[in-house]
Amino acid sequence: MGCGVTCCHATRVQNTQHQISNSSPTIWFMERRSTRLKSQTHTASREDEEASGSDYEMLEDAPVLEKKKPQRKVQKRKKTEDTESNTDGKLPVKKVRGKRGMLKELFEMPLDILFEIFGQLEPIDLLHLARTTKDLRAILMKRSSISVWKSARSKINDLPSCPDDVSEPQYAELAFGRRCFCCQRNVSSNILSWELRMRICSKCVLNSEKFTTCYRPDCPYQLQRLLPSIEVNDKKGRPTTYYPTELIASWASEYANAGSGEGRTTWTATKIDERTEMVLHAKACARWIANVEAAQETEKAKAIEHRQAIILERIKKLGWADELTKMTQGEQDNLLTDPPIAKACRKDITVKVLDNLDDHLVDFMVRVKNRRVKEERKNLLKERVPLLDKVISNCGSTQPHDFMLPNIPDLFLHPLVKDIILNTPTTRTFTLEDLNVVTESFSDICLELKLKTEKKLFDYVVEACGSKQDFDPSTVLGLATTTFSCSSCRGVLRHPRVLVHTCARDGVHYSLRDTEDNDLRTIADMYERQFAWNSTGAIQYKPETYDTIADVVRMCGLDPTTTTAQAMDNANFIFECLDCNDVRRGRCTMAWTSVVSHQVEHSNTNGGASARPTLVLLKEEEAVRVRERLAEDRERKRSEHCSYGFRCGHCKETSSLFSLTDHVENVHGIAEPTDKDIVQVLDYDHTFAIFRLWPPRRKHKH
Numbered sequence: 225m226g227c228g229v230t231c232c233h234a235t236r237v238q239n240t241q242h243q244i245s246n247s248s249p250t251i252w253f254m255e256r257r258s259t260r261l262k263s264q265t266h267t268a269s270r271e272d273e274e275a276s277g278s279d280y281e282m283l284e285d286a287p288v289l290e291k292k293k294p295q296r297k298v299q300k301r302k303k304t305e306d307t308e309s310n311t312d313g314k315l316p317v318k319k320v321r322g323k324r325g326m327l328k329e330l331f332e333m334p335l336d337i338l339f340e341i342f343g344q345l346e347p348i349d350l351l352h353l354a355r356t357t358k359d360l361r362a363i364l365m366k367r368s369s370i371s372v373w374k375s376a377r378s379k380i381n382d383l384p385s386c387p388d389d390v391s392e393p394q395y396a397e398l399a400f401g402r403r404c405f406c407c408q409r410n411v412s413s414n415i416l417s418w419e420l421r422m423r424i425c426s427k428c429v430l431n432s433e434k435f436t437t438c439y440r441p442d443c444p445y446q447l448q449r450l451l452p453s454i455e456v457n458d459k460k461g462r463p464t465t466y467y468p469t470e471l472i473a474s475w476a477s478e479y480a481n482a483g484s485g486e487g488r489t490t491w492t493a494t495k496i497d498e499r500t501e502m503v504l505h506a507k508a509c510a511r512w513i514a515n516v517e518a519a520q521e522t523e524k525a526k527a528i529e530h531r532q533a534i535i536l537e538r539i540k541k542l543g544w545a546d547e548l549t550k551m552t553q554g555e556q557d558n559l560l561t562d563p564p565i566a567k568a569c570r571k572d573i574t575v576k577v578l579d580n581l582d583d584h585l586v587d588f589m590v591r592v593k594n595r596r597v598k599e600e601r602k603n604l605l606k607e608r609v610p611l612l613d614k615v616i617s618n619c620g621s622t623q624p625h626d627f628m629l630p631n632i633p634d635l636f637l638h639p640l641v642k643d644i645i646l647n648t649p650t651t652r653t654f655t656l657e658d659l660n661v662v663t664e665s666f667s668d669i670c671l672e673l674k675l676k677t678e679k680k681l682f683d684y685v686v687e688a689c690g691s692k693q694d695f696d697p698s699t700v701l702g703l704a705t706t707t708f709s710c711s712s713c714r715g716v717l718r719h720p721r722v723l724v725h726t727c728a729r730d731g732v733h734y735s736l737r738d739t740e741d742n743d744l745r746t747i748a749d750m751y752e753r754q755f756a757w758n759s760t761g762a763i764q765y766k767p768e769t770y771d772t773i774a775d776v777v778r779m780c781g782l783d784p785t786t787t788t789a790q791a792m793d794n795a796n797f798i799f800e801c802l803d804c805n806d807v808r809r810g811r812c813t814m815a816w817t818s819v820v821s822h823q824v825e826h827s828n829t830n831g832g833a834s835a836r837p838t839l840v841l842l843k844e845e846e847a848v849r850v851r852e853r854l855a856e857d858r859e860r861k862r863s864e865h866c867s868y869g870f871r872c873g874h875c876k877e878t879s880s881l882f883s884l885t886d887h888v889e890n891v892h893g894i895a896e897p898t899d900k901d902i903v904q905v906l907d908y909d910h911t912f913a914i915f916r917l918w919p920p921r922r923k924h925k926h
Contacts, residue, residue, distance in 0.1 A: 331359050338363070343375035347396035350376050354393070365393070382515060384508040387501075390421055398423065399509070406432055416513075418506035419452035420468060426456045435466040442476035444492050450499040451475075531569040532560050535585075538578050544589045547596075555592060562588060598742060601646075605746045608645050608654045612636060613751075615659055619666040625873055625903045628720065630673050631729045633747050633756040635662075638669050677723055677757050681708070684765040693785060704789045705773045707820055712762040715909060716820045718789055724907045727762045729754060769820055772836070776819050779841045792816050798847035801826070801914075802838040802921070810916035813842060813850045818913050825913075846917065853915050869908030873901050 330338070342350065342364070350373060354364040363369060373392035377383060386395040397403070398421060402410045406428035414425045429435050435454065451467060458464040475495070482491040539548060551559070559565065564584050568577050612632050620629045635641055641662055648658055662669065682697050685706060689695075700706055701719040708717045712727040722728070730753060748755055774784035780797050797816050803826065804812035814822055819839065826837040842850065862869070862881045871878045874892050881902065888897040 331363075335363075339369065339372050342369075342372045345376050346379055346400075347373065347376045347392075348400035351393065351396055351401065382512050384505060384512060387505050389502075394421075404428055406434065415454055415456065417452060417454055418509040419502055420454070424454070429454055429456050429466050430459060434469055436469050436472075437464055437466055439467045439472065442472075443479045444488075447475065447492055447495055447499070450496065450503065528569050531573045534573045534578075535560070535565060535569065535581070538581070539585055539589065542582065542586060542589075544586075547589055547593050550596060551592060559588060559592070601743070602746050604646070604650065605743060606750060608648075609636065609747055609750065611654070611656050611659055612641070612645075612662075614656060615662055615666065619663060621876065623667075625871060625876070626720075626906065628670065628674055628724050628906070630670055631754050631757075632751055633744050633754055633759075634673050634729075635669070636743070636747060637756055638673065640665070640669065674723065678719075680758065681706075681719070681722065681763075681765075684708070684763070688765045688767050689770055699788075702788045702790065703784075704777055704787050704792045704816075705770050705784050706765075706789075707769050707773060708763055708765050709769065709820075709824075710762050711764055712760075714824065716817075716824075717763070718817075721906050721908075722763060723757075725763065726907055728758045728760075729756075772820060772823050773816075776816055776839065779839070780816075796851060798842040798850045799839045800842050800917075802840060804837065804914075805921045806916070807920045807922070810918040810920045812914050813846075813917045814914045815854060821913060850915050850917055853917075857915065869905050870902050871905050873903050878905060 342353070345353070350364060354361045364372065370392060373396065374386075377386065377392065377396070383399065386392055390398065398416075398418075401423065402412075402414070403423065404411055404414055404425040405422045406424055409425065411425045414423045415429065416423050424432075439451070451471070454466045455463055456466065478491060478495075479488060482488045536548065539545075548556075560569070562584075564581065565588075568581055571577075609632065612635055616629060616632065616635060620627070623629065636645065641659075644658060644662065648654055678701060679697075682695070682700055685695060685700055706719065708722045709715070710717060710725060710727045715725075715727075717725055744756055744759065776797075776799065777784040777787050777792070779799070780787075780792075780795065782791070798813055799816060799819060801812040801814070801822060804822075806812070812822075823837055864880060864882070868878055868880060870881050870884050872884055872887060872892075874888070877884070877887060879887065884902045885897055888894045888901050892901070894901055
C-alpha cells in the first residue's frame with residue numbers, strides 16, 4: 225500500500241517527541257510477563273503450551289492496580305408464573321443484547337484463512353484484536369502467528385524493521401500504542417523513547433523510582449555518552465534530564481562482574497556495539513515518525529483547503545462572487561482564518577454546517593465590502609480634492625480683499641462640487657477641466673456658502689436667547705449685542721470676522737474622531753486638520769454676553785434691539801470698570817468692544833461667571849483723553865514686527881504693517897500707501913483691552 229496507508233495510520237502516532245541523548249549500548253526496556261502464565265502449571269500438552277501465549281510477552285500483561293468496584297446488592301426477584309410452570313427442568317434461554325457472541329464461530333475457520341484475514345490488518349488493529357478475547361489472544365500470541373504480525377507491519381510504509389531485542393507485539397505497542405509502560409494508563413500524550421524501548425507519561429518520569437536526575441557513572445566514558453535519557457519539565461517547569469536507574473545499576477553490576485583488564489574491555493566493546501545499533505535504529509524510527517507527521521499535516525492541509533473551497537463556493541452562491549474577485553489575497557486569508565470559518569473547516573462540511581454559517585458569511589462580506597468602498601472613496605478623494613485647492617487659489621486671486629473665501633471642506637460640501645468630485649466616472653483621469661463649472665460659478669457658490677453660515681449664526685442666537693427677543697434675520701448679525709465667543713482661543717468675535725475665524729475651520733485642537741463624516745475626516749487628514757465651518761463646535765453664542773452688551777448699550781441711552789455695532793463704533797463710547805481701579809496703576813478704562821473680554825477676565829479672577837464687573841460710562845472730557853491714548857497704543861501695536869494682521873491690497877501678501885509699508889513701496893512703487901494699499905485681515909483682533917487712566921479713584925460707590 226502507498227502513502228495513503230501511512231497517512232491513515234498517522235493518526236495513531238503520538239506527536240510527542242523528546243530529546244534523547246545518543247547513548248547506552250545495552251537493551252533496556254520494561255519487560256512484562258503475564259502473571260497468568262507464571263501461575264500456570266507446565267503439565268499441559270504442547271498444543272496447550274502454544275495456546276497459553278508463553279512465546280510472546282504482551283506489554284499489557286503487567287499487573288494493573290484497579291479500583292475494586294463496590295458489590296451490587298442482589299435483589300430477590302419473585303418467580304413469575306412462567307418460571308413456576310416450567311416443569312421440564314430446563315432453564316430459560318438468556319437473551320444476548322446487541323451482536324455479542326457473533327464471533328464465536330470465527331475459531332472454527334482454518335488457521336490459514338484466519339491468518340489471511342488478520343494479515344489485512346495493521347499492527348494496532350492486531351493489538352486491539354488480541355485484547356478482545358482469550359481465544360483470539362491465544363491465536364495471535366503464538367509464535368506461529370509471527371507472519372501475521374510481519375504482514376501487518378509491512379503495510380506501514382518506511383517503518384523500520386522490528387529489532388531483535390523486542391517481539392513483534394511489543395514493537396507494535398511501542399510504535400502505535402498509547403499506554404504508559406509504568407502506570408498502564410492511556411494518555412493523550414506521552415514520552416516515546418525509541419532507545420529505551422518504552423512509552424512513559426511525564427507523571428511517571430517525575431514520580432517513578434525508575435528514573436533519576438543524578439548520574440554517577442561506574443563504567444567507561446565511551447559507554448557513558450551512549451546512556452539514554454529523557455528530558456521533561458520538572459514540577460517547577462524547568463527542563464530536566466532523567467536517566468534510567470535500572471539500566472545504570474545493571475551496567476555497573478555487569479561492569480564490576482566483568483573482572484579486570486581484557487574482560488572489561490571486551491564487555492565495553494560489546495555494549496558499545498549493542499547501544500550503537502540501538503541508537504541508529506532509534507534515529508531511523510524518529511525519522512519515520514517525522515515523515516509520518518509531515519504526511520499527516522499535508523493530508524490535513526489538503527482537507528482544509530478542500531473545505532475552504534466549499535466555503536468559497538457557498539459565498540458565491542450567496543451572491544458575493546463579484547466581491548470575492550475584488551478581495552486581495554490578505555483579505556481572503558482573513559476570511560478563511562476567521563474563527564467560525566476556521567472552526568468549521570476542521571471537520572467535514574455538511575449542508576447543516578453551511579446553513580449555520582450563512583448569516584456569518586453574509587455579515588463578513590458586508591464588512592469587507594464596506595471597507596473596500598470606504599477605501600476606494602478615500603483614494604478617490606486623495607486624487608481629486610487637491611484640484612479644489614487650485615480652484616480656490618486661482619479664483620481667490622481675482623477677488624477683492626474682503627471677499628470671504630471658503631476652505632476646501634466647505635467648498636467640497638457644496639452639492640454641485642460634491643457631485644462632480646464623487647460621481648465623475650473613474651474610467652478616465654480627473655483633471656482641472658472637470659471643475660470648469662465650479663470655476664465659472666465660484667462667486668455664486670461662495671455667496672451660497674456665506675448665507676448658509678450666516679443662517680447657522682442666526683440659529684445660534686435664537687437658540688441661546690429663546691423668547692427674550694424677536695430677531696430679524698436680515699439685521700441680527702449687525703447688532704451690537706450679537707457677539708460670539710470662541711472656546712478654542714477664547715476670543716470675542718463679531719460679524720463678519722466670525723465667518724472666517726481660524727478656529728472655526730481649523731481642528732488642530734480636536735481629534736479626527738470628532739467628525740462622523742468619513743469624507744471630511746479624509747480631507748482633514750490631507751490638509752492639516754481642516755474642517756467644515758464650526759464642525760468642531762468652537763463658535764458659541766452665550767446669553768450672558770447678550771445681557772452684558774445690552775446693559776452697555778442702555779448706559780449709552782440707546783436701544784439694544786436696534787443699535788448696530790457700526791453705530792457703537794462711530795460713537796466710540798468709553799467705559800470704566802470701578803472694580804478694577806488700582807491706586808498704583810490707575811483707573812481701568814476701555815472701549816465698548818473690550819467690555820466682553822474684560823468681563824471674562826474679571827469673572828475668572830473674581831469667582832466665576834456670576835461676578836459681573838461694575839461698569840460706568842466715562843464722561844466726555846475724560847473719554848477724549850482715553851481715545852487718544854488707545855489710538856496711540858493701536859498704532860504702536862500695528863507697527864510691531866510680530867503683528868501679521870494686514871495684507872497687501874495688490875498681491876494679497878500678509879505681514880505686519882511695518883513690513884508691508886516697505887513692500888508696497890519697493891514692489892508696487894507706492895511711497896505713501898493708503899487703506900486700499902494695506903488692508904486689515906478679517907480674522908485679526910484689532911481691539912485693545914484697557915487703558916489705565918491717571919489719577920486713580922480713591923474709592924467708588926456700587
